[in-house]
Amino acid sequence: MVNSYIIAPETAGMTRRDDGLPADDRIALDALSVFSKKWHPVVVLTLSRYGPLGFNDLLEELPEISSKVLSDTLDGVRDVGLVERRVVSDSPLRVEYELTDAGADVIPIFDSLGDWGTRHLESESPTVLLADSDRRLAELYGDWLADRYSVVRAHTGDELERSLDEGVDVVFVDDGLPGVDLEATLNVVGSLSRTILVVGDRPAVELLERSCDDVLQKPVVRETILEAVETQLRRQGESADQRARAALAAKLSFLESVYPRERLATSDTYRRGRDRLAEFEA
Structure with missing residues (x-):
């Protein structure tokens, strides 16, 4: 399992500029950019609640996503170390996706965001x-x-x-x-x-x-x-x-x-x- 990762500035989606923000704030913005794509947080949360899951299992859990978009999303969350692909059997080939330690570490953050949203975003x-x-x-x-x-x-x-x-x-x-x-x-x-x-x-x-x-x-x-x-x-x-x-x-x-x-x-x-x-x- 991947235990940690570093988001490089050139791949973080937000450039590190001299904006006067403390270094910790810039790192937080870089971390937020990992979840700026629509399906990245959805896949991470789905695997947290119901994983490990195979590709078709994920499609079943997320009926609004296409196979192509799911494949690209899985590549994206694997690239940043949030999800790993595990071969369950070689013949026939069967794989499952599950959260890494880094992926599991963000779930309490989502829980806190949910609480915040309940208090402040609900009309x-x-x-x-x-x-x-x-x-x-x-x-x-x-x-x-x-x-x-x-x-x-x-x-x-x-x-x-x-x-x-x-x-x-x-x-x-x-x-x-x-x-x-x-x-x-x-x-x-x-x-x-x-x-x-x-x-x-x-x-x-x-x-x-x-x-x-x-x-x-x-x-x-x-x-x-x-x-x-x-x-x-x-x-x-x-x-x-x-x-x-x-x-x-x-x-x-x-x-x-x-x-x-x-x-x-x-x-x-x-x-x-x-x-x-x-x-x-x-």
Whole structure:
């Protein structure tokens, strides 16, 4: 793997001129120029979220890009050391592309840019709906989110139903919300918004069959709430298969954090979930 690289001034896309800027600022501008081409950052982020990927896999993930443009883009990001090409098999020839250490190092920068864009570029703040019968908790969660998002609260099934509309981006649903058929509610909410199920006790393995994008367990801290919302907002616009894969991975990861692997391995539901995730990733 390529661990580091130096962007030469003549290839950086911005000339180093005597503009009075400190050297560190000029280096930052040179680094930004690496991502000035439309598809360079898209390919890097795609490989970060779903890689390593083969050429055709990338085409499938990026339906708007042509084969020629993808080939040129891969050459470009390889030239600057962000991506490497790895031969998986010689006969038949099969290759995969994955991020180098240098490529992986830029992902936190993209995450920070996403947070910045959410706060400063959106014409309207995303809306988060908190559906929890515990008014104290709903108020607390709302206070944590209010400086970044528009917050709506619901404490019963009827209030949740009245609050749902296409303007809601992320919905937290407490599994103990009174007056609801939880699975039916999650199906409806999930068709309109990104959905996070909040559970009090350790749920059964059948959680894998719930229609939600992520799962949190009480007690929840501020950083966890914010990260969960930001993750779901970043995933808006992904395909149905991408959403299903991410949701299944999140639910499996949650179960593995609260149950021993050997206990989960005895569950047919868990094994089916693991097999399905392997199919997604094949």
